[in-house]
Amino acid sequence: MPDDGNDANGGTDPLFRVDSPIFTRKELLEIEHIPNEERIVGRDEQIKKVANALNPAIAGGSPRNMIVYGKTGTGKSLVAKHVTQRAKRAAENHGTTVGTAYIDCAQSNTETRAISTLATQLNDVGETEVKIPPTGIATDDYYARFWRILDARFDVAIIILDEIDKLGNDEILMQLSRAGEAGKLGSCKIGIIAISNKISYQDKLEQRVKSSLQEREFIFPPYDAEQLRLIMENREDAFKPDVLTSDVIPLSAAFAASEHGDARKALDILRHAGEIAEERDDERVREEHVRDARSLADVNRFRDLLQGQPTQAKLTVLAVAELTAARRESKIESNDIYDKYCELTTALDVNQLSQRRVYDLLREQAFLDILGQEFEGRGRARGSVMKFYLLEEPETVRQAIQRDAVFDQMNGE
Incomplete structure (x- = not known):
């Protein structure tokens, strides 16, 4: 007999929540939500x-x-x-x-x-x-x-x-x-x-x-910390009264302001902080939830940037991340990136592109603000070389990219 979602006593299954202890109107924090004019700041x-x-x-x-x-x-x-x-x-x-x-x-x-x-x-x-x-x-x-x-x-x-x-x-x-x-x-x-x-x-x-x-x-200029704070305060009714501690919104605003004034990221952090508190059965959203949410928001933001990118493009970005983490240097030459890319394609049994095509992919990722690029001089009479660098921490990049099914074997799955 199929389970109808009720327990033996006719009540609601305790495995599922009908009423959130944290949120009242969570949709106010969703990126797709178009707020009323009074909620649009700056x-x-x-x-x-x-x-x-x-x-x-x-x-x-x-x-x-x-x-x-x-x-x-x-x-x-x-x-x-x-x-x-x-x-x-x-x-x-x-x-x-x-x-x-x-x-x-x-x-x-x-x-x-x-x-x-x-x-x-x-x-x-x-x-x-x-x-x-x-x-x-x-x-x-x-x-x-x-x-x-x-x-x-x-x-x-x-x-x-x-x-x-x-x-x-x-x-x-x-x-x-x-x-x-x-x-x-x-x-x-x-x-x-x-x-x-x-x-x-x-x-x-x-x-x-x-x-x-x-x-x-x-x-459109970036938002400053005060504008980000107002944006979040104008959507505070997404949460139940007195659920947020006094430092949650200022800290979320400070994190987002330090990284290009991104309101999307600010709301992402605030929403994730509430979700983390809810998952842990905590009664209030606190600073520790915001700090954990920031890491999750970084991964989600980078994953969104990569959305729609082919696996080969993700491999070039992953190669930069692996080299950055291993060498503890931020700017990597394209020849070294290609060598690491070849290692990854071999390990994952993926078709290997030519060095020229990989270089084109790297430049495309730089155009899309997924990577940074910079010419660096080699000294007198030696010309210059193009180097690429990450715009996020290597571990953030790894976590975002490895959600692609082709990378499952790298995680031992």
Whole structure:
């Protein structure tokens, strides 16, 4: 007879918790959560700038395209989603139909995946009679169906392309920004919000894409410790009253402020601290939980950076970590990294790439802020050499990478 979740006395199974002793609204600490305006701290100027760029959409006009820059955890995605939602509501009050879509280009990291994801998000088969198969049709066919969906459903579409630098090419920007001019759309207008962690992203765009976008640029600065403290205090009701000791939020803010003012990491630390206290059956969240949570947040943040990266790329990063830990020196030459990479591929029975390809992978990881890189002189008449270095502690890198199934044998599993 199947277990119905109740014990023999008809009560709740003691193995499971219905009511958390620590949290009341844990979703307030989730990265995906879009808070109300009063909970958004230190981004008033950025909110106004993004709103001004989107303002023409309220009356059915063409919003301004924009590229938003800033390090991880500076509120770029949060502000883009928040302002877009408000623009959609304001447009409805003026009789304008606005469609909004968001994609993470680290996940939908090819042009075909990106456009099929956008089409799926904005479609209503009952209204458009357009079907979007997950696979099996050409990229041009996805675009054709996408244009039909937009014209059938919306006056304006606002599209957020997060981590745009993770896409393999710029073609989707060209297609979206020139859709009206090229006659692909009849009446619907498109506005693009492209988000990147790399200030140099625009420099890598083709000139024809830059000309077509005619975008505005906004830079989001890191949060300071006081702003991070306010962000967490504004979400303190995620916890039950008096659960947090007085030092928990200031310490979480100090940790995040010391590492590039990352609000995402601050909330990560605070959430993990509560979860650790809950797992240990502690009644309050204390400093010791925050310190343990910081280590866990480091691993999770680095794992998120690596998400979507192929195993070969992870092996190059792991090679840097292994050499850094063994030598106690931070900057490693690419030749040495390749030798260690070859050892790892042999141990894991993984195909071995050429030295040139591994060097290309290392530079890609540096571009994505997974590694650092630096030219270092060898002395008079000996030129210089490229060296790579970690941006996290070696053990943090190891823990994050070894969650990939291919590395299980390194853990003796």
